[in-house]
Amino acid sequence: MADYHFVYKDVEGSSTQWDDIQRKLGNLPPKPPAFKPDPFAPAEDEDSKPKDKNWIDHKTEEQLEDLEDDVDDDRFLQEYRRKRLAEMKQLVKIAKFGSIIPISGSDFVREVSQAPSDVWVVVILYKDGYPECGVLMQCLEELATMYPATKFVKIISTDCIPNYPDRNLPTVLVYNNGAVKANYVGLHTFGRRCTPEGVALVLCQSDPVLNDGQSEGEASREAVIEGVRRRFIEKVVTQHENDDDGSSSD
Numbered sequence: 001m002a003d004y005h006f007v008y009k010d011v012e013g014s015s016t017q018w019d020d021i022q023r024k025l026g027n028l029p030p031k032p033p034a035f036k037p038d039p040f041a042p043a044e045d046e047d048s049k050p051k052d053k054n055w056i057d058h059k060t061e062e063q064l065e066d067l068e069d070d071v072d073d074d075r076f077l078q079e080y081r082r083k084r085l086a087e088m089k090q091l092v093k094i095a096k097f098g099s100i101i102p103i104s105g106s107d108f109v110r111e112v113s114q115a116p117s118d119v120w121v122v123v124i125l126y127k128d129g130y131p132e133c134g135v136l137m138q139c140l141e142e143l144a145t146m147y148p149a150t151k152f153v154k155i156i157s158t159d160c161i162p163n164y165p166d167r168n169l170p171t172v173l174v175y176n177n178g179a180v181k182a183n184y185v186g187l188h189t190f191g192r193r194c195t196p197e198g199v200a201l202v203l204c205q206s207d208p209v210l211n212d213g214q215s216e217g218e219a220s221r222e223a224v225i226e227g228v229r230r231r232f233i234e235k236v237v238t239q240h241e242n243d244d245d246g247s248s249s250d
Contacts, residue, residue: 124137124140126154
């Protein structure tokens with residue numbers, strides 16, 4: 001009578017002697033590693049963390065507002081906390097807009113007339129299908145990115161002013177503190193060749209319309225004008241270098 005040896009799995013997932021033999025012969029895949037739970041690590045107590053510069057850097061604005069009592073005894077942390085709060089508030093101010101916001105006639109009072117008194121609003125009246133509107137829109141899109149503390153909005157002309165003549169397109173209105181400060185009718189008002197730099201100079205002729213959030217008032221206007229001049233010179237130099245490269249390769 002044959003001597004049979006029966007092997008079985010007495011624990012779910014454990015390997016039998018037969019399985020081990022078959023694995024050695026290559027008939028079964030390798031045995032999966034035994035499950036081991038991650039070592040227990042207690043959550044770090046917030047109060048146990050060292051109160052230093054890095055600790056403050058990881059706080060939100062709201063958390064920093066609530067930290068005043070926690071750093072009373074450390075003059076450096078008090079000052080650094082105030083500095084971080086000022087930086088965060090400035091970033092929020094700078095990042096207000098940054099693009100052209102499409103509005104309808106029903107939005108106009110809320111978005112333009114009732115804008116905060118410290119915000120300049122540039123409104124472009126346009127219609128699709130007019131090349132001149134497209135040219136000016138491209139310039140304003142670039143300026144909206146460069147000067148995110150200035151609000152740029154666009155509205156279809158007849159949504160803003162019923163029966164507004166198409167011959168006046170594009171039209172730009174500049175608002176501040178609920179009042180119209182300037183208006184520019186037609187693309188030609190921005191120069192023979194409409195560029196972002198040319199539009200910026202026209203908008204800032206007498207008022208600090210464009211603002212990058214780094215300065216305010218007259219200082220902002222002067223910074224815009226100086227920046228525009230610098231970029232214009234850089235473009236001229238680049239164009240001149242490109243022309244030289246093209247002529248030398250001929």
